[in-house]
Amino acid sequence: KTLPNSHHILSSFQKLPLDGHLSLETTNNNYKNGHASKDFGNIYHYPPLAVLHPKTVSDISMTIKQVFEMDSPKLKVAARGHGHSLQGQAQAHQGLVVNMESLQEMGMVVHSGYVDVSGGELWINVLHETLKHGLAPKSWTDYLHLSVGGTLSNAGISGQAFRHGPQINNILQLQVVTGKGDVVTCSENQNADLFYGVLGGLGQFGIITKARISLEPAPMKVKWIRMLYSEFSIFARDQEHLISLEDTFDYIEGFVIINRTGILNNWRSSFNPKDPILATQFDSDIGKTFYCLEVAKYFNPDQKEAMNESVEQVLSELRYIPSTLFQSEVSYVDFLDRVHVSEMKLREKGLWEVPHPWLNLLIPRTRIHEFAHQVFHKILVDTSNGPILIYPVNQSRWNNKTSLVTPEEDVFYLVALLSSAVPYSRGKDSLEYIMRQHRRIIEFCERTKMGVNQYLPHYTSREEWEEHFGISRWEVMVRRKSQYDPMALLAPGHRIFQNPMLSSTESCD
């Protein structure tokens, strides 16, 4: 059911001298528009009234100015990058979705130390374009088919973050269209308050139309190593030791394997085992929990010998189960695009376009052992519905001026429960069962006052959002919202600010 007088609302847009175009969301959604009421989470589906396909930044600015000056009802506006949100964060129910992938006016311009890209550009395209110049961004996400604006609205965290911080720490400048339709260039030295607000700002203060991303020389090859631990305390000690070293690996992550039958068979197929005989000793350990340390070392062919020596040296200090050390050498692109391989396999089995109830938590170092014991040994019974990542990062590499909320401690862990639900199933793979387990984990963290923050946060009430940000950060969020998006038009899918902060008559500056 569309809004009353929706055609009247839309006709005012059709008069705008747009370079791009506006497509009306009709009741019989065609694929393109239906796209805008779906996301990767496949849990929330809010159809918009219309989708803007901007060709230029001025298309976005003109359209937001038109909405800003409208009498009620105010249309909400959601920028949509690649739509890989989990709980409807890029949707706008009966509002306007801005399809950022249409914004191609500027292309990509690679300089010696940075690249300028559109906010709607995908990281996989940034990688291929910068590699032509022997360069690449320093900080990634595990999966590259995500948009620059989408990951910068969250943080962009992966195994390079212990050294370089998240993606939001590697941005030199942004161009943003605010909730008033103003086009603003910002950086740490120019409109810094907007710059830091937008980074990790969940799309609340403006639409990122351009980003200047810091680059480093790109390696050609990656030595990709995995090893198993059966004791969490030894696993965590080694991970924290590695992130404390200056010269160590270039990527440090980890994941939990609970009660996976035939763990070594999968294990063996993906890596050529160093010692196949001993590797079989674990088949009898079905029902145990293993912790996999996953590291990678970048190198170029002429550095291979020195790289191997340095890797052997660092590995000799670690206390993994010797026979489970597996390593392989791949190209830099194949390493960075590794999750795309899982995507292709899951798509073949019809298991990609399924509900994804994900839970991502940032946990203080001093509480991680208590968390691991309760969650990996009591609440969760297996990891059959998706990977569980766990790895520590150094707070010192994270700029605390951004909108991202992190635990107070100098080292904190990302734990990512990346579950896929099997549609129409009733058992352990069902959406209900998985969400119940995630609620039990959240309740455990709250009950024990663990100081945990959600990453890619999802809340449904203002009180929960105030709790998430904490008093001082919440005051900054409210001030920024009233300054940059006073009619609360932007990114309604997060449900942080449900109604206008100021009446339309009050001054916004």
Ligand SMILES: Cc1cc2nc3c(=O)[nH]c(=O)nc-3n(C[C@H](O)[C@H](O)[C@H](O)COP(=O)(O)OP(=O)(O)OC[C@H]3O[C@@H](n4cnc5c(N)ncnc54)[C@H](O)[C@@H]3O)c2cc1C
């Ligand atoms: C398979 C998979 C793997 C992932 N791996 C990681 C990972 O390793 N590390 C990590 O940190 N995250 C990871 N994520 C989460 C990912 O960072 C977020 O889901 C991100 O929002 C996806 O980007 P997107 O372009 O699809 O965003 P969308 O879903 O399109 O948008 C996300 C939010 O940002 C807003 N937004 C989008 N574009 C803009 C813009 N240009 N300006 C302002 N606001 C905008 C939207 O309104 C929405 O609120 C993963 C997600 C998936 C599906």
Ligand SMILES: Cc1ccn(-c2ncnc3[nH]cnc23)c1
């Ligand atoms: C839905 C899915 C399938 C594989 N994955 C992932 N695998 C490994 N690391 C990841 N990081 C984020 N998603 C990941 C996510």
